[in-house]
Amino acid sequence: MNKTNTNVIYKTLKIIFLVLIFIYTIFPLYVMFMGGFKSIGQLRSDLLGIPNPPQFSTFKRILFPSAATFSNFSFWRSLGNSLLILAGTVVIDVVLCCLTGFSFARIKFFGREFLYNYILLGLLFPLAVAILPMYLQMRDIHLLNTYTGIMLPQAAFNLAFHTMLTRSFFEQIPMDLEEAATIDGCGKLGFLIRMVVPLSKPIITTIAVLTLVGSWNQFLLPLLFLDDQNKYTLPLGIMKFQGEHGTDWSQVMAYLTLSLIPAIIFYVFAQKQIVAGLTSGAVKE
Secondary structure, three states: HHHHHHHHHHHHHHHHHHHHHHHHHHHHHHHHHHHHOOOHHHHHOOOOOOOOOOOOOOHHHHHOOHHHHHHOOOHHHHHHHHHHHHHHHHHHHHHHHHHHHHHHOOOOOOOOOHHHHHHHHHOOOOOHHHHHHHHHHHHHOOOOOHHHHHHHHHHHHHHHHHHHHHHHHHOOOOOHHHHHHHHHHOOOHHHHHHHHHHHOHHHHHHHHHHHHHHHOOOOHHHHHHHHHHHOOOOOHHHHHHHHOOOOOOHHHHHHHHHHHHHHHHHHHHHHHHHHHHHOOOOOOO
């Protein structure tokens, strides 16, 4: 077998593997999207088929609920709560990661590496392990059943990984830029705001998108920390369709489809920045 045949076989296997990964990834989304347009009877008789006829009433009941439903547990209220918590989490996370990453990358102080490695230990602790002490702490500082009580833990659990990303990126910014800024009378904070942040848009966008996806899909924290149904986020809204004797799966799938649309739209427009932030470095001379 010559080299040409080997390359052909390798490329064919690679294409087959990528196609299988694509099918594996897209299949749940297909079932979810199609399921939103089916009745309960269609779901039970033909889960994988195309809706015939499509049931638009499922989406209509979610998007245009009755007055009684809207006052308590509507899609729009949950969407607003998710957007508010998302925006707060992204702002807190980006600000903290930029400050900590810049400190570890550009400022020399005693115990810098020890403190940096200590922060990276946060990568070893999943959210479920710390949920009980975190719940008690939030209760003691009266942040349970508040939006802030969701934002702060979400940002905190992102801090280790995102600080590692920002530090690696900030270290690649040429020292000549900082020296020139210092000669012009610009301090460390001024250099960060005026020079580092504009040059670091790819990594900042990457961090923002990763935080967005994590916050958008977060279920455990809102479930445990929020008691008021008017403050429930989109993932918690699914519980509305779970009754004592059964679950309305068609509405669950329609609800999930609507919940994914904002995140998908944002990711499509920001994917170039995400790839640039994870693969490229800062501007060098």
